[in-house]
Amino acid sequence: MSSKVIQAMYIDDDVLMSAVKKVRQENHHIEEVYTPFPVHGLDKAMGLAPTRLAITAFMYGCVGLSVAVTMMYYIMIVDWPQNIGGKPSFSFLENMPAFVPIMFEMTVFFAAHLMVITFYLRSKLWPFKEAENPDPRTTDDHFLMEVSVHGNEEELIALLEETGATEIKVTEKH
Amino acid sequence: MYTFSNRLRLFAIISFALGAIMVGFSFLNVPGSVEDMKAMEAAHGHHGGHGEAKHDDGKTAHHDQQKTDAAHATGHGSEAGGHHDSAKHDAHKLTQLQNKPWAAVYVAAFFFMMIALGVLAFYAIQRAAQAGWSPLLFRVMEGIGAYIIPGTITVVLLIVLSVMHFNHLFHWMEPSLLDPASENYDKLTVGKSGWLNGTGFIIRAVIYSSIWIAYSVLSRRFSSRQDESNDNSNFKKNFRLAAVFLVLFLISESMMSWDWIMSFDHHWFSTLFGWYVFASMFVSGITVIALITIYLKSKGYLEQVNDSHLHDLAKFMFGISIFWTYLWFSQFMLIWYSNIPEEVTYFITRIDDYTLPFFGMLALNLIFPLLILMNSDFKRLNWIIVIAGIVILFGHYIDVFNMVMPATVGPNWSLGIAEIGAVLLFLGLFIFVVFTTLTKKPLLAKRNPFIEESKQFHY
Numbered sequence: 064m065s066s067k068v069i070q071a072m073y074i075d076d077d078v079l080m081s082a083v084k085k086v087r088q089e090n091h092h093i094e095e096v097y098t099p100f101p102v103h104g105l106d107k108a109m110g111l112a113p114t115r116l117a118i119t120a121f122m123y124g125c126v127g128l129s130v131a132v133t134m135m136y137y138i139m140i141v142d143w144p145q146n147i148g149g150k151p152s153f154s155f156l157e158n159m160p161a162f163v164p165i166m167f168e169m170t171v172f173f174a175a176h177l178m179v180i181t182f183y184l185r186s187k188l189w190p191f192k193e194a195e196n197p198d199p200r201t202t203d204d205h206f207l208m209e210v211s212v213h214g215n216e217e218e219l220i221a222l223l224e225e226t227g228a229t230e231i232k233v234t235e236k237h
Numbered sequence: 238m239y240t241f242s243n244r245l246r247l248f249a250i251i252s253f254a255l256g257a258i259m260v261g262f263s264f265l266n267v268p269g270s271v272e273d274m275k276a277m278e279a280a281h282g283h284h285g286g287h288g289e290a291k292h293d294d295g296k297t298a299h300h301d302q303q304k305t306d307a308a309h310a311t312g313h314g315s316e317a318g319g320h321h322d323s324a325k326h327d328a329h330k331l332t333q334l335q336n337k338p339w340a341a342v343y344v345a346a347f348f349f350m351m352i353a354l355g356v357l358a359f360y361a362i363q364r365a366a367q368a369g370w371s372p373l374l375f376r377v378m379e380g381i382g383a384y385i386i387p388g389t390i391t392v393v394l395l396i397v398l399s400v401m402h403f404n405h406l407f408h409w410m411e412p413s414l415l416d417p418a419s420e421n422y423d424k425l426t427v428g429k430s431g432w433l434n435g436t437g438f439i440i441r442a443v444i445y446s447s448i449w450i451a452y453s454v455l456s457r458r459f460s461s462r463q464d465e466s467n468d469n470s471n472f473k474k475n476f477r478l479a480a481v482f483l484v485l486f487l488i489s490e491s492m493m494s495w496d497w498i499m500s501f502d503h504h505w506f507s508t509l510f511g512w513y514v515f516a517s518m519f520v521s522g523i524t525v526i527a528l529i530t531i532y533l534k535s536k537g538y539l540e541q542v543n544d545s546h547l548h549d550l551a552k553f554m555f556g557i558s559i560f561w562t563y564l565w566f567s568q569f570m571l572i573w574y575s576n577i578p579e580e581v582t583y584f585i586t587r588i589d590d591y592t593l594p595f596f597g598m599l600a601l602n603l604i605f606p607l608l609i610l611m612n613s614d615f616k617r618l619n620w621i622i623v624i625a626g627i628v629i630l631f632g633h634y635i636d637v638f639n640m641v642m643p644a645t646v647g648p649n650w651s652l653g654i655a656e657i658g659a660v661l662l663f664l665g666l667f668i669f670v671v672f673t674t675l676t677k678k679p680l681l682a683k684r685n686p687f688i689e690e691s692k693q694f695h696y
Contacts, residue, residue, distance in 0.1 A: 104695075117613065148575070148576055149576065150574075150576075160566075160570050160574070161570070161574060163566060163570065164570075
């Protein structure tokens with residue numbers, strides 16, 4: 064399935080932000096915005112749903128903590144109890160302070176790595192993936208807004224020109 | 238301009254008066270002699286403030302004797318030989334009971350002084366970093382920072398009274414410890430007497446206090462001059478002053494924590510103690526900034542302060558709560574792990590005699606703020622910040638309590654009339670001083686070069 068889109072190029076993030084607000088005010092659907100760097104507040108201006116990555120981070124942290132607790136319990140208490148510094152070596156609770164750094168590190172480790180992996184999966188990114196951005200200049204100093212066209216091409220082009228777009232291109236998106 | 242509402246003023250005055258009455262009452266109720274103490278215990282059916290103290294008498298005596306030996310290991314070397322002298326135990330307990338109202342006043346005085354000091358440090362960091370988000374809150378910070386004057390004066394006054402032997406809060410001030418002829422002669426205290434002596438103690442206290450008071454007064458003066466000036470010279474002066482203050486602050490705060498807190502347990506030492514006390518004062522200070530900002534906003538002041546400013550303060554509350562736990566744990570774990578007798582007694586007395594405040598403090602200062610402030614949206618809800626703030630402040634009061642009480646009143650602690658009264662007394666003074674200062678200047682630092690950025694601040 065292919066659909067017609069208009070790609071409007073901007074050279075300033077403030078101009079882009081006001082353009083995004085204007086286009087949305089006129090009830091046009093913005094497919095995607097390509098920027099060379101994260102633009103603060105762009106997600107809110109585009110009306111994107113808030114990220115749920117933070118919730119996954121919390122859950123991964125809980126998993127990491129549980130893994131650390133289970134691991135230390137098995138290694139240090141069940142499998143091979145050792146007498147370190149005269150500490151009671153047969154009780155998890157009484158040895159717990161010594162395990163806190165490991166619990167902390169594992170929590171951070173799991174939360175960080177699994178969150179990055181989730182982010183890649185969710186954004187459909189993997190090694191050697193071909194770039195999706197329609198114009199290589201969006202990796203340097205240009206901003207590109209992609210708006211879907213539903214038979215209102217002329218009107219949209221006029222609107223986008225008014226918002227300060229430096230280039231406007233109508234293409235088929237595959 | 239802010240006007241101090243009559244209701245709040247009345248609340249402050251009542252709190253102060255009620256606190257003063259409660260503290261006065263607890264001073265009057267202190268047993269004057271061992272006979273008094275026995276009569277009181279009989280009348281009250283033995284003090285039942287907390288579970289830990291409810292041993293039968295013989296057991297408590299034994300227990301306390303061990304504590305005494307542990308805390309003053311070399312000081313009481315002669316009696317550690319085994320014979321548990323019950324007269325000596327009674328005298329020791331009497332001293333602790335006589336210390337109790339003093340210690341309660343000291344904890345509360347220190348706690349509110351520490352809030353003002355933490356706010357001054359936070360304010361100086363904003364100044365030195367030329368932060369763009371916070372100038373809208375500068376007047377609030379300056380107002381809280383002004384409490385440093387009565388705050389340090391009360392603490393220094395208590396210290397001077399200790400040096401003059403009006404109370405026995407600081408055990409190292411006992412002259413017999415330094416006397417080779419005395420049975421209390423303590424080599425360790427003698428070794429430290431170059432630092433821990435009354436004269437030096439007071440001189441240092443005056444130096445610390447003057448540094449903090451000078452910064453509070455000068456920064457407020459430059460800040461209000463900047464409002465009326467045509468250039469940014471006062472702003473630049475404040476920037477340089479903040480940088481100088483931060484250096485002096487870290488040194489003086491660290492040394493203050495050795496003097497004013499760590500010397501209660503004068504045989505014990507911890508190298509990160511200054512940081513630990515700093516984390517406590519920093520998080521308490523930031524919390525009070527957030528609470529007072531929310532209060533002023535609810536009364537229709539600080540119109541331009543928005544959710545994002547509060548969000549940032551709440552992020553600091555969250556982050557510094559974790560930072561405090563990190564330092565607390567770093568101190569605890571090393572001492573627990575190495576288990577060296579002269580160090581570990583510090584935690585053994587706390588875990589044995591202060592079980593609930595010691596572990597409860599972790600719930601209040603780490604687990605509760607961690608869970609409730611983790612969610613980004615929650616950091617913008619006023620009522621969540623207020624609840625978290627009150628819990629954090631209570632938790633850090635308990636933290637100071639745990640630092641001061643074990644060496645001064647031992648197992649005879651309680652959160653009774655003396656403690657609550659002292660908190661009310663200083664709360665009244667704190668509210669009165671802070672809000673009176675707030676009425677003196679406009680709440681908007683209008684000519685701060687970053688004020689526009691602060692107004693536009695959003696996240």
